[in-house]
Amino acid sequence: MYDIRNRVCIVTGSGRGIGKAIAMKLASEGGKIVVNVRKSINEGEQTLKEIDRISSGMLVTADVSTEAGRELLFAKTEENLGTPEILINNAGVGILEPLGGIEEKNLELMFRTNLFSPLRLSERFMKDSHGGVIINMASLAGINPFPGLAVYGATKSALIGLTKYMSLEMASYGIRVNAVAPGVVKTRMGDGLLNLMNLDEAEFSKKFTLTGKLITPEDVADAVIFLIKNESITGQVITIDSGSTQMATDYFK
Ligand SMILES: NC(=O)c1ccc[n+]([C@@H]2O[C@H](COP(=O)([O-])OP(=O)(O)OC[C@H]3O[C@@H](n4cnc5c(N)ncnc54)[C@H](OP(=O)(O)O)[C@@H]3O)[C@@H](O)[C@H]2O)c1
Numbered sequence: 001m002y003d004i005r006n007r008v009c010i011v012t013g014s015g016r017g018i019g020k021a022i023a024m025k026l027a028s029e030g031g032k033i034v035v036n037v038r039k040s041i042n043e044g045e046q047t048l049k050e051i052d053r054i055s056s057g058m059l060v061t062a063d064v065s066t067e068a069g070r071e072l073l074f075a076k077t078e079e080n081l082g083t084p085e086i087l088i089n090n091a092g093v094g095i096l097e098p099l100g101g102i103e104e105k106n107l108e109l110m111f112r113t114n115l116f117s118p119l120r121l122s123e124r125f126m127k128d129s130h131g132g133v134i135i136n137m138a139s140l141a142g143i144n145p146f147p148g149l150a151v152y153g154a155t156k157s158a159l160i161g162l163t164k165y166m167s168l169e170m171a172s173y174g175i176r177v178n179a180v181a182p183g184v185v186k187t188r189m190g191d192g193l194l195n196l197m198n199l200d201e202a203e204f205s206k207k208f209t210l211t212g213k214l215i216t217p218e219d220v221a222d223a224v225i226f227l228i229k230n231e232s233i234t235g236q237v238i239t240i241d242s243g244s245t246q247m248a249t250d251y252f253k
Helices: 017-028 041-054 067-080 104-127 150-173 188-197 201-208 217-229
Strands: 008-011 032-037 056-061 086-089 132-137 175-182 237-240
Touching: 008 017, 008 067, 017 032, 017 041, 017 086, 017 217, 032 041, 032 067, 041 056, 056 067, 067 104, 086 104, 104 132, 104 150, 104 175, 132 150, 132 217, 150 175, 175 217, 188 201, 217 237
Parallel strands: 008 032, 008 086, 032 056, 086 132, 132 175, 175 237
Antiparallel strands: none
16 A cells, blocks of 8 residues: 655645645645645645644645746745655646637636646656656546536546556656546535536535535545555546436436
């Protein structure tokens, strides 16, 4: 079993939501956590405060969709905590835009944040690495189409494909690479999706899940910890969807 204790863990986009839940679980396993936000500094500081109660870490404010931001994130990490051994490529943006109305700037933003950033951060991680684990945050939208999420879904499909290639090419560096693909999760991004569907949490869970329960950020974080610890798993994607993909498609009408 891969021991998380004292490992330097970078979690991109960990001021709130899924990233925060992963950062907290890694801290409870004894990891040293690099919290990262783009602009919500208060949220990053709050996450770090909670981490400091159970382990230790630091906050790096950096936009990982840019090369400068990614370099800053690694430079600060190495200067203060040492070489990272766990990288969670969690930061992501989702913009609902039906085909025919996709704005160039949104297309670029989603690909830069959801695909180029995990790719470049992982290459950087590999460069100085003595081995470790990478987890990519995919989405159910990258497996099953969801109306209005063509570009977002395409970035996540590509990230799932990239996860498999990364596992192959990084194995000789002693790096395992896996992904998780959650359905709608109870976060700011998930709430935004429910609002667009005009459904509250209970209505959505009843209509679109087998378990009758909306996925929590902690549910996703538990799967991430499992993938990090199990040293026989690489190149895999775990879907966390409350059973929604097992339901008859008619059910969605
Ligand atoms: N929620 C869902 O239903 C769901 C389902 C499947 C997959 N996912 C994926 O899970 C991940 C996290 O989603 P979430 O729901 O937790 O989102 P969220 O609540 O919107 O939180 C996103 C976090 O990422 C940060 N972030 C965004 N862009 C960044 C950038 N360029 N550089 C650094 N940090 C950045 C945000 O910080 P700032 O506020 O500072 O920008 C924030 O801390 C995403 O990759 C998303 O695609 C979410």
